[in-house]
Amino acid sequence: MMERFIQICHHGAMDGVTGSCHELRLVEGPGILIDCGMFQGGEFSAGGASEEYPEIEFPVAHIKALIITHVHLDHVGRIPYLMAAGFAGPIYCSEPSAALLPLVLEDAVKAALTTDRQLLDKFLTKLISRIAPVPYGQWLEIDTGTHAQLSFKLQPAGHILGSAFVECRVRRCITVADLGPDKVTSPAKIIGTKAPSKKTSVNRDVRILFSGDLGAPYAPLLPAPRSPWRADLLVLESTYGDRLHEGRRARRAKLQEIVETALRDRGVLLIPAFSIGRTQELLYELEDIIHRNRRHFAAAGLPWEELEIILDSPLASRFTTIYRELREFWDREASRRVRAGRHPLSFEQMTVIHRHEDHLSAVDYLKRKARPCVVIAASGMCSGGRIVNYLKALLGDSRTDILFVGYQARGTAGRDIQKYGPHGGYVVIDGKHYDIRARIHTITGYSAHADQRNLVDFVRRMRVSPKEVRLVHGDRHARQALAAVMQEELGQGLRIRVDF
Incomplete structure (x- = not known):
């Protein structure tokens, strides 16, 4: 049923650790981006974007908002190019990230694009006007212009100051036909009545979680991330999915x-x-x-x-x-x-x-x-x-x-x-x-990243386990190693994807 609600597109960090950029798109058309990062080294996107060619290579007219998990360049470095491509929506982030982001991007633009003070000030003025700080732990709804309700919440990720993982909630009015013939009785359980007719509708939500970069427990300065209650689909980083950190x-x-x-x-x-x-x-x-x-x-x-x-x-x-x-x-x-x-x-x-x-x-x-x-x-x-x-x-x-x-x-x-x-x-x-x-x-x-054990525990500690986990932001060996351990420890019924 999830696929009938949403589509997840990955514009970066699919086969490496840089260029993070993921899109949650509703079936009605609108979408949001989670991060828009720069590629480094020899890494590139499926559309051909790279450190040498950082221009945005995917459509942006339907993108209603950008949510950033933290301000490292591999997660925010392409924001100037996103704005140049026509994106005019808000840039949501945590309150500390709102203070840090202008400094990060000012330095990046000076290094890669221009040192002209007037142009820099013009860019920064536009950028700051788009930044919308969001307190941790509060749901915020995004206007999609459709009947579907899309909201998100930021939770501390423990990676760097201001880092967050993003919980997205999509609510949509669905019918029994949408659920499929094998799910006819499930709406009755939801609303506590007899099995409904094909015209009956019920509000059903889908939870999608984007981990960003998760920090390791007991890291200096920042509290460790806490697992959320539930997720139907988890897009999880795997930078150190093949190793364990020292204490x-x-x-x-x-x-x-x-x-x-x-x-x-x-x-x-x-x-x-x-x-x-x-x-x-x-x-x-x-x-x-x-x-x-x-x-x-x-x-x-x-x-x-x-x-x-x-x-x-x-x-x-x-x-x-x-x-x-x-x-x-x-x-x-x-x-x-x-x-x-x-x-x-x-x-x-x-x-x-x-x-x-x-x-x-x-x-x-x-x-x-x-x-x-x-x-x-x-x-x-x-x-x-x-x-x-x-x-x-x-x-x-x-x-x-x-x-x-x-x-x-x-x-x-x-x-x-x-x-x-x-x-x-x-x-x-x-x-x-x-x-x-x-x-x-x-x-x-x-490393400010969680290791294999931390990543597995992050999923294990959810009260309602995800149906699907997509492993991103990691080299192939790291993704495969993490997938194998998760499959063994969390159950064969969990769908884990390492290729997209």
Whole structure:
């Protein structure tokens, strides 16, 4: 019956982890989009959109609204192109996301389209006028112009500040004929009367849930996501559907160990990290490590209290400021630290680099002096941003360490460094070969994504299980591995799709 109500179209993240864009379309014609993200690396959509060709390749005239799950570029980066294609509806998001989205897209437009201030201001004015903040946990109806009622609700997803999963509810007046001959008695159960005639109608709702990116339990700063009561159809991310993360205590210990190892030879530890989410989590954990070890040494002659943490990203600095301003959305642990007088996102050992000239000076200084310090810079997949200059300068120095704390998509420099670096290989950046002599480390536990167990439990804890699960936002092996575990643990009757 669900197929007679709605159609789900996937315009991205079907066979990879970027370009998230999903459409819920009513049989009457209108539809809504959940996310409209940018592709990265070698990933692309069925319609041919890619990082190189990001223009919208699907019809938008019938799209009544855009709902965004969170503000990472792989979920919102194509919004300027969506607006250019004629989309004029509201952009619904959580209240924190409403504060973050203009900054994210201003930076993206400056990097990819124009630095003209007048054009940027014109775009931002139009964008801000479209943004409609929605409190968590409240149903909001979208005017479809049809007899069908379409509403949605945002719930905290625990991925980054403002992240949400989206529950959609479609209500439509249906007849016994719509239900089919094998369902003739079911409306009687719904309305508590005798079996109806073929003309009898009854309001029936269908629930569709879009997970966006789910966070892992016990992640820094944010509460863990809670499973909803029910879903008929679940569109579920599967980024880490084939692996399990380390526990919070173990990964914090591993982070400390890697920092101490990296500093023994007085070299630099580079951590590529997205400006929003991962950067703030790392700062939070590093502040805690420094606090716990304030009377100990990170390396010979270098007390933890004197270790410099360089945040080289103006955008990350602005996001971190917003994170601090929105403490009401932090979890209990983070709130307790603030009440105890600590400053998890603005501590004494932090140095923030804003100006580009200062960034270039820092890169040159570290190349010549190899001062022991930790540098956090974007982008998280090394596909752009200030981290690229650090990599060019320091990849060939055996005193350098590089720590990956997030997923590296196919076709990105980060994936190549992670794959070939441990074997003394090289990476191509901006058309030039760079030998990798730096030591390479990976901590998957600091991913802001749920792992296989978290994803299975998210479904298991629903009181009314979905009839169908569509696995998106994951490489093929990850989707297949997650599907196999879900089928085994949640029942053979559950329909799981990995291809569309």
